[in-house]
Amino acid sequence: MKSIYLTPGPTELYPVVKKSIAEAIDKDICCLSHRSQQFMDIYKHTFDNLKQLLNIPDNFHMLFVSSATECMDVILRGCAREYSYHFVNGGFSKRFFNIANEVEKKAKKIDVPYGQAFSDLNDIDIPGNPELIAITQNETSTGVAIQSDYITNIKKKFPDSILVVDIVTAAPYMKLDYSGIDASFFSVQKGFGMPSGLGVLFVNEKVIERSAKLRSEKVHIGGFHNMIWLHENAIKFQTSETPNVLGIYLIGKVAEHLNNYGVDKMRKETEEKAKLLYDFFDNSEFKPFVKNKQDRSQTVIVVDTPNPKEIKDKLAKHGYIIGSGYGDYLNSQIRIANFPMHKIEWMEEIISLLK
Numbered sequence: 001m002k003s004i005y006l007t008p009g010p011t012e013l014y015p016v017v018k019k020s021i022a023e024a025i026d027k028d029i030c031c032l033s034h035r036s037q038q039f040m041d042i043y044k045h046t047f048d049n050l051k052q053l054l055n056i057p058d059n060f061h062m063l064f065v066s067s068a069t070e071c072m073d074v075i076l077r078g079c080a081r082e083y084s085y086h087f088v089n090g091g092f093s094k095r096f097f098n099i100a101n102e103v104e105k106k107a108k109k110i111d112v113p114y115g116q117a118f119s120d121l122n123d124i125d126i127p128g129n130p131e132l133i134a135i136t137q138n139e140t141s142t143g144v145a146i147q148s149d150y151i152t153n154i155k156k157k158f159p160d161s162i163l164v165v166d167i168v169t170a171a172p173y174m175k176l177d178y179s180g181i182d183a184s185f186f187s188v189q190k191g192f193g194m195p196s197g198l199g200v201l202f203v204n205e206k207v208i209e210r211s212a213k214l215r216s217e218k219v220h221i222g223g224f225h226n227m228i229w230l231h232e233n234a235i236k237f238q239t240s241e242t243p244n245v246l247g248i249y250l251i252g253k254v255a256e257h258l259n260n261y262g263v264d265k266m267r268k269e270t271e272e273k274a275k276l277l278y279d280f281f282d283n284s285e286f287k288p289f290v291k292n293k294q295d296r297s298q299t300v301i302v303v304d305t306p307n308p309k310e311i312k313d314k315l316a317k318h319g320y321i322i323g324s325g326y327g328d329y330l331n332s333q334i335r336i337a338n339f340p341m342h343k344i345e346w347m348e349e350i351i352s353l354l355k
Helices: 015-026 037-054 068-079 090-102 148-157 207-214 227-234 245-261 261-282 309-317 344-354
Strands: 004-006 061-064 082-087 108-111 132-136 162-166 183-187 199-204 300-304 319-325 334-339
Touching: 004 037, 004 061, 004 334, 004 344, 015 245, 037 061, 037 082, 037 183, 037 245, 061 227, 068 090, 068 132, 068 162, 068 183, 068 207, 068 227, 090 132, 090 162, 132 148, 132 183, 148 162, 199 207, 199 227, 207 227, 245 261, 261 344, 309 319, 309 334, 309 344, 319 344
Parallel strands: 004 319, 082 108, 082 132, 132 162, 162 183
Antiparallel strands: 061 199, 183 199, 300 334, 319 334
């Protein structure tokens, strides 16, 4: 029996990925030089399709690194001389804050209890004028989603700060207003249904200008993968070093497929599947971790249960692999991913089994 992965990442491979891997091998994509015209054509194809899919303006650049965690490192080094401010409501927003401390920034944060979103922005005291503000739109560990207008209101209140948004488990579902942010990033093994090993960072001109200014002032903005070098190569549709060529090829194919399939259709289907799961759990002995329905993620459903191992084992016997709780919630929660490649029939069968 084949297993079906509804884990929050790595997750089930998108069917178009399996087909495209075979095509890539047949076309010797993995053998290409990252300075070749063939590779530059692949890079541009991926850039054009991701821009269309995520509705990214022309003043943004696409940079490739190894993971979303490296994206955090690159942008912290490249945009903050000293002070970054972090909205922390789960394990991955906390990771962003911890990395800021690791790279010796004077990081400050606001914490809210896990499972909750943030209060009215006017009630939050952000001291001074942060050089960089970081927020995780979809907290993978807790299943909390931050609304797009809340994020853009941060930018209105702090226009001089670089506003960077973690959309790791939000993309490609999330409809983010890029005119109200400066940077976003994700990794490919979640909503894009690909093998891991590639991080995608979108930055606008303000980010590049900030990095250039810091470097001119002798601030260390990073080593081999610094913002300036990444950008100088990106504008030529190249990378700083031999990259994950297969990953860049595959994400372009996934984005092209989703554009052809229909972004609105994909979002509608995601919401229908999420509603199915939340309606079931709201009326079962298990309860969604996020109590406020407006704050619930559409792509990572987190559920409180006293017997997560029993539930996981039962579903695994029928071929469905779901996620454990994260961190301190390992033994008290389950997490079910709801990405575009996950079918509504799978959600219906999971519900039937849990009944």
